[in-house]
Amino acid sequence: MIGEDAVPRFGAGVKFRFDKVRDAWVLLAPERLFQPDEIAVEILKLIDGVHTISAIADTLAARFEAPRDLILADVVTLLQDMADKGVIRL
């Protein structure tokens, strides 16, 4: 399991950008393409190679006025999954 102190960053060769044609955010990686859902997009937007998982959960909990525990669990699940797919490094 990943810790709250870990700093997530995008793996080499990964691009997260807004696509005008689809009017949606897309995550592009070698031979892979993800169209993250709304929640995932909000999490991914906060990945800057500086902020920790804990800080990301704080920001989202404040923004959506939601319980931090729930948000943290979502963030950890998503990032763990993305790390297993090689898109995120921790």
Add this chain to the structure above:
Amino acid sequence: MALLAELTHRCPLKCPYCSNPLELERASAEMATGDWLRVLDEAAALGILQIHFSGGEPMVRRDLPVLVRHAAGLGLYTNIITSGVLLTDEAMTALLDAGVDHIQLSFQDSDPANAERIGGYRGGHDKKLAAATRIKGAGLPLTTNFVIHSHNVDRVGEMIAMAEALGSARVEIAHAQYYGWGLRNRAALLPSRDQLDQATAVVEAARLRLKGIMIIDYVVPDYFAARPKACMGGWGNRFLNITPSGKVLPCHAAETMTDITFPSIRDHSLADIWATSDAFNRYRGTDWMPDLCRSCDRREIDWGGCRCQALALTGNAAATDPACAKSPDHFLMAQAVGESRPNAELVARG
């Protein structure tokens, strides 16, 4: 959506499973830089997100950095599929400067002598190793690719170890596909059932060991499967292939369908070809399907399998892919396996 741009059919190597057609297009027929720049503009406007520069060997085109730069400027994810033998320091610097996102480097084997025999290019293996070091040195993610068949399948474990030692983020272990030159060499390339099972076991063990460190993509041959693959994610669904001379295909092997006229990007816009051409609509969706597929609950999962394989094996491109166990032609797969002569002599591509 992805576009495979086959910039050229020229290649210093001669792999006997090359997916290029038996009739290779000549250098004089290749599109000019300006044509490709227009293709890239139109591709981005159509919603293409990823562009794979391929061939042949895309690096024999001197304008590759120009094309990469243009694609990157359009926000396209740029990938180069290369044998690596031309990836010198200067070439690497130019591509990096142009904004390339990813390079996929192919190896013919982990054993240098056998690799050079299969690729028909002396000294190629060392050049590829040097290319891998350059790609890593440039800070790019490295994908290594091994096409496996009866002549090298027993070394899958060594190939994975080699990919790991080179620092690959991803390795593709892909059984040869039987189109183009591969079909011509099918009997000599098809592994035996035992060889396949052993390779699969090695891959599965390595996946567990390397979870989170290196991704292993593994493609098994249809000949041993009960269900077909969703070829290209469905015909005309999310993939386009453009040949060196500008023909636009729904799949890189589609030219074997001699009853279809594939439109040229020199005469039509990409958007027109995608939406209205007979070539892209012929096997799009589910309407064209035989009853067997149209009434099957996997029809939008595998889209009835591969049209080119159906044509090559049954003579009818609109038949259910014989890789499917429900197909009346499924016995053809077992028959081909029965007729295979693992390790028999290979015919090098032209």
